[in-house]
Amino acid sequence: MRAVGVVPGKREVQLIEHPVPQMSGAYDVKIRALDVGICGTDKEICTFVYGSPPDGSDYLVLGHESLGQVMEVGAGVSILKPGDLVVPSVRRPCVHPHCKPCQADLQDFCSTGDFSERGIKMNHGYMTEFYVEQEKYLNLVPTELRDVAVLVEPLTVAEKAFAQVWKIQERLPWIVSTDPVKSPGAGLRAVVLGAGPVGILGAMALLANGFEVFVYSRSEAPNPKSELLESIGATYISSKTTSVTELAEKVGNIDLVYEALGVSSVAFEVLEVLGTNGIFVYTGIPAPGPAIGVNADAIMRNVVLKNQVVVGTVNADRAAFQGAIRDLGTFLFRWPDQLKAMISGRFKIESYRDLLLGERSGIKNVISLD
Template sequence: MEEMRAVSVTPGVSGSARLTVHPRPVPAAGEALVRVLATGVCGTDREILAGHTGTAPTGAERLIIGHECLGEVVTGDAEGTFPPGTLVAPMVRRPDGCPACRAGRWDLCQWGNYTERGIRGAHGFMAEWYTESPDYLVPLPPELRAAGMLVEPAAVVAKALSEVTQVRSRIPWPATRALVLGGGSIGLLATLLLRHQGLEVHTLDLAAADSLKARLVEASGARYVAGRGVPVNEVAEQAGNLDIVVEATGAPGMAFAAMEATGIGGVAVLLGVPGAAAPREVDAAWLTRRLVEHNAAVVGSINAARLHFDAALTGLLAVQRRWPGVLERMITGRYPLAQFEDAIRGGSDTVKSVVEP
């Protein structure tokens, strides 16, 4: 049996991440064999590494992590949908048979028995190889060879922005102004996609005004706010009526800051999930009055279905054409598998670290 190396954890055990050796997966009937080119590291991975979330596949002790993956098909599927050499991004969630899942909307899974590759009950992609059914592979054009591991986070953002558009469709004037909280990969992708939609965008992060994050934000014509010590409500007031607020920090309490920042008819979308319990004192009366008097809305968004991956692909290609190099510059570090710990560590100006087997 051939072997491969991967990064795995014992779920629930902080600091248990190791480079481990596994059998190289053999494609089942109809599956493609994919060679991993690069796997991104994100906040969910760090939560898994801290032992806060993650479950191993049934019967296994360890979980191979990684769910933001760019790969290349080596052995195509039986139907020839993905000939060898095709670049692919795998989707993450696997349906459980509930009505939403059956309708292709596993991102809205009703039974909650889904698995997620690299997160929950199924091995991920921070490995040398994986196999997958074509049902869960998204073919990518060669233009995305350098930044294709951003398709998954972009799909999460595309889902969130689609939710915002639908929630906001009841408001009879177009959205023109957005605030993005967080300049990590999710916040930056939201910034780029909103800018491409023509909105005025203000993006706030703790990084300095001369940081890479600031330059990437400004490359798209958005305004960067170096937010250390700057209250969100001040930024919101200076910006003017906010039609869209994207909460992409996952910092405790920022969900409330996002709610408070929404303007008249505004929609805040929450993408970030704080890890540990975080009690906050909130003026319930003031926040409620604000949402009610502004006819404002808040929507939580998680995961992405195929339609969102398709939207992400369209969006990323448009962004790449419009602001050449901006996606590649988001990849702030490329590490071999054996140096996965450096990839995970990151710094204040890390946007996206990727592991390349």
């Protein structure tokens, strides 16, 4: 069957003839790929900065943002059945018995670094016609989400981040209410850095949680991303026309920053204007570059004197996937046109070179195998 993969030994990105995977265990599920999202990670793997094939293979099948349909289930599978829509998670645990996170099914916190990731690290991905996965790594998706569920995986970044934010901000009991009716962000102001898919989905999650949301990103408005964000109630501010100091004056006390750009110079400048009792979440992964100057004294004084928290987050656990599926349903109900507009194009698998190596624009491009 067809698959898109990288061959690091030859530094090539290819359409590969990959064997159809066979079910081998009672808990296995065979899945037909429907949609695969393409993101910056896939493009970086195609430049060979990272990404590694499984042991014994000279290629790695790409793709970690998947929506699939169950074809066949093993005898031990209890919930899933043929026809169900599923989104698989990405990271698989390391084999070390002393790794407490992996032993606790929280491999997103793996302490040894020997985890694998489908489509990224030592494990084939989902940019292929069929794949086999264990039921415990699959998340059932309601059929109403068919057209947008490829966005579940990128939304899990925000889900894991905000689960931690709510826990940390329990130190401020007057804002994180135990009242289920009161939104945790009511009366608070959040700045999202970057208007890519991670930033836009983060902005949607923050709006749904009651925050006033400002998105600070590069391109001047109006542009398709700024228009989408303004139409759901966020304020879009371009870094081309507004400095970080002006951004801070406009927003007032910045209670939360959700960084989704991967540009350290901008991120550290914004850290300098984080508000009192504020929390700064880093999600971006900058390419290694030369050291940059930062206003370290001001940042350290603020972190201490303003009770600030800086937290990084990577990958996601099962709870984050389930939260993303639930929240995507909320977004679809509140902003159906805008959520669908996030998927800028659906393409056949043969377009892989243009999508992975070209300059194709848009928000989220998807390979459809349906």
